[in-house]
Amino acid sequence: MCQETASYMTWHTSGLENDHLLQHPVDGKAWKEFDSLYPKFAEDPRNVRLGLATDGFSPFNSMSIAHSTWPVILINYNLPPWMIMKPEFLMLALLIPGPSSPGNDIDIYLQPLIKDLKELWEFGLETYDSSSNQRFDMRAALMTTVSDFPAYAMLSGWSTKGYFACPDCHYDTDSERLPFSKKNCYRATRRFLDPAHPWRYDKRNFDGVIEERSEPIPLKGTDVEYMLRDFPNEFGKKQKKTRGDEDDPIPWRKISILFQLPYWKHCSNRHNLDVMHIEKNVFDNVLGTLLDIPGKTRDHESARRDLVKMKIMPELQPKKVDGSEVFPRSRFWMSLEQKRKFCRVIKNAKLPQGYASNISRCVQVEDRKITGYKSHDAHFMMNYLLPIAVKTTLPKDVATPLIRLCGFFKGIWSKTIDPQHLDRFHSEIVEALCMLERIFPPAFFDIMVHLPVHLVKQIKLGGPVSSNCMYGIERYLHELKLDVRNKGRLEGSMAEGYQAKECIAFIARHLKRSNISTHDVNECTASQSFLPKIGRPIKGKGRTSKKKHCGHMIDRITWAQAHRYVLFNCDCEDVERYINEHKMCVSSKQKRKWNSAQDHNKDFIDWFREKVELEVEEGQEIISDHLLWLSKGPSYVAKNHTGYSVNGYRFHTMKRDAKCVTQNSGVTLTAITHSSASSKDQNPVVGDVNYYGSIQDIVEISYHGHFSVVLFKCVWFHSEKDDDELIMVNTNKKISVGEPFILASQAHQMKANKANFPSPHHQVRVP
Incomplete structure (x- = not known):
């Protein structure tokens, strides 16, 4: 590793802020418990924590060719969260050749890797640390695995099919065989409710029984090791079960080779449930059932006949009318026009x-x-579009649990999570699934719909979802697929391509960057100053180089608004001193806090200029150049841009946005605001307030050629939350008219969807 990359290997100790938020696996309970059990390993932060990921993919462009290659990838959890899943930091440990999945025999292929991991744990490997110019014995530990649900069974040894399909509920999995649908359903979500929750005693609206059981306790690694101490592993081909054979009452298929690692039994989060595939399958169930798509709906004739056998949901059971079987309409039934409206919400969304x-x-x-x-x-669609579609087409009692289901997935995908919110997330998903049990037939509740109840526990153990899901791995598999040059030597092509890329990446890290890429939108494109210009302008189609540099005159009001905002938000200690001095001066003259704040806001620009000029004339103290130019204010000639790229977002003005098929003019800002009930209120409330609006203009003001600042001139709208906690903005009600500007570096993007809400209301979704 180069010096810069090597320093990131200790980021989990030196670079992490102690803010009690979950933003990295080090914040999870599993990491902390491992450190307490193995303090010598934890002493040196350079010791590597690893994750193991695997999945099968077809290296051919044609999906009609049945071929499955299985790479085994190691994930470096020492790195910062934004680097963990980058392809250049993923390590290709094994390539299991096709054409079929290794299945239960994957342990045979993992033997060399397990041998190396045992040596790295027991003896370590002498390694050179380029960041400190020292040599040390680097040790490594495998903390967890990341895979989809079928590969979960291959790595853990627990069968993810049948009556005990849930590995977290294990032998206490509550499942029932549906005789007509010929599948298992997993419905008993009420056992995950709080013990005093009234739904536990609601027999009428659920399955006719009182739920008194507590939620299952997951098996510990020591329990699994003791349980399988004499379990015979049988690899190779086996005789297939014939139809009619009873399901094997033993859900274990093997004792995983990972238990050969001396510390594996003490890992709390041994195997991760992949949120990517769970979310995809839940969405498939919801979408297929609501739109009644043949082959994907879970509300079919067999599902209705199961209700008769189970003696539940009499309103949905088929009835005999004139000798023929009639299936009543469900609460989530939609007419043809409603389904078209549902589809139009998805299709016409400007993103x-x-x-x-x-x-x-x-x-x-x-x-x-x-x-x-x-x-x-x-x-x-699950996070941003489905809540809007169901709200505009379905009855409230059906839309509410679906919106809460979508809100749960959106919440757990956050890069940074407050641990205090996790219990609320858990109660929301449990209650949402319980509400859906009263609406959808049992065939809807396959194992993928059940698994979300365990995701909060997994986040508590392993940290944010983004570090333990398959998105980064799937992108890496695509890169391996691109390395295939010889269709007759698939795995060899991937191995050669991996080695070549590793060499190129290693050399590139030692080379200084010679130029700034226009795609690096967060680079500082101006000389470093106390107000660096972050981001870059985006030239519209048909604009010439002459138009790029031309400016326009701004009026006095706009000039004052822009200059005032720069002064109050420039994060300069010298300016902050003048702001506090002026506040004290104004408050001594005004009794009311509201009037004092208004005078401070209105008079500070002129007072600041006169104060600095007076100090310069009297020579009381040395005034820095940037403070002097700030006090004089910007030039009245400003540049205009129609687009700007900053903070990873692409922003357009409303005028430019109207000509595009995308929507890039929405902006949101979280600001500390003093809120007063009236001008006589002596105790204004101070807190974070979210503002939502659209960009009217992008202005670059120059302080007489010494430095410039890019500002977004916005139109802010009144916002409120509806009964489903969705944010609604009213474009006819404008707020903060006198404060339209924000710094470009403060802007975050939001998407407003008109859909079929009453005019002029728009529903807002924030990334």
Whole structure:
């Protein structure tokens, strides 16, 4: 590693802020418990914590060719969260050749890797640390695995099919065989409710019994090791079960080779449930059932006949009318026009550029189908579009649990999570699934719909979802697929390509960057100053180089608003001193706090200029150049931009946005605000307030050529939350008219969707 990369290996100790938030696996309980059990390993932060990921993929462009190659990838959890899943930091440990999945025999292929991991744990490996110019014995420990649900069974040895499909509930899994649908359902979500919750005693609206059981306690590693101490591992081909054979009452298929690692039994979060695949499958169930897509709906004739056998939900049971079987309409039934409206919400949504793929191509409005979407498309629709679609087409009692289901997934995908919110997330998903049990037939509740109740526990143990999901791994598999040059030597091509990329990346890290890429939107493009210009302007189509540099005159009001905002938000200690002095001066003259704040806001610009000029004339103290130019104010000639890229977002003005198929003019800002009930209020409330608006203009003001600042001139709208906790903005009600500007570096993007809400209301979704 180069010196810069080597320093990141101790980021989990030196670079992490102690803010009690979950933003890295080091914040999870599993990491801390491991440190307490093995303090010698934890003494040196350079010792490596690893994760193991695997998945099968077809290296051919044609999906009609049945071939599955299984790479085994090691994840470096010492790195910061934004580097963990980067392809250049993932390590390709094994390539299991196709054409079929290794299945239960994956342990045979893992033997060399396990041998190396045992040596790294017991003896370590002499390593050179380029950041400190020292040599040390580097040790490594495998903390967890990341995989989809079928690969979960391959790595853990627990069968993820049948009556005991849930590995967290293990032998206490509550499942029931549906005789007509010929599948198992997993419905008993009420046992995860609080012990005093009234739904536990509601027999009428659920399955006719009182739920007194507590939620299952997951098996510890020591329990599994003791349970399987004499379990015979049988690898190789086995005789297939014939139809009619009873399910094997023993859900274990093997004792995993990972238990050969001396510390594995003490790992609290041994195997991760992949949120990416869970979210995709839950979305498939919801979408297929609501739109009644053949082959994907869970509300079919067999599902209705199961209700008769189970003696539940009499309102949905088929009835005999004139000798024929009639199936009553469900509460989530939609007419053809409602289904088209549902599809139009998805198809016509204007999204920010780069926010998602072209989802509209997946929507067939007339056929009332949404097909061909990928996992990330499902993630985006689940988090941002499905709540709007169900709210505008379904009854409230059906839409509410679906919106809460979407809100749960959106909440757990946050990069930074407050641990105090996790218990609320857990209660929300449990209650949402309980509400859905009263609406959808049992066939809807397959194992993927059940697994979300365990995700909060997993986050507490392993940290944020982004470090323990398959999104980064799937992107890496795509890179391996691109390395295939010889279709007759698939795995050899991948291995050669991996080695070549590793060498190139190693050399590139030692080379200084010679120029700034226009795609690095967060680079400082001006000389470093106390107000660095972050981001870069985006030139519109047809604009010439002459237009790029031309300016325009701004009026006195706009000049004052922009200059005032720069002074109050420049994060300069010298300016802060003058601000506090002026506040004290004004408050001594005014009795009311509201009037004092208004005078301070109105008079500070002129007072600041006169104060600095007086100090310069009298020579009381040395005035820095930047303070002097700040006091004089910016030039009245400003540049205009129609687009700007900053903070990873692409922003447009409303005028430019009107000509685009994307929506990039929405902006949101969280600011500390003093809120007063009236001008006579002596105790204003101070707190964070979220503002939502659209960008009217992008202005770059120059302080007479010494430095410049990019500001967004915005129109702010009144916002409020509805009964479903969705944020609604009223475009007819404008707020903070006198404070339209924000710094470009403060801006975050939001998406407003008109859908079918009463005019002029728009529903807002924030990343």
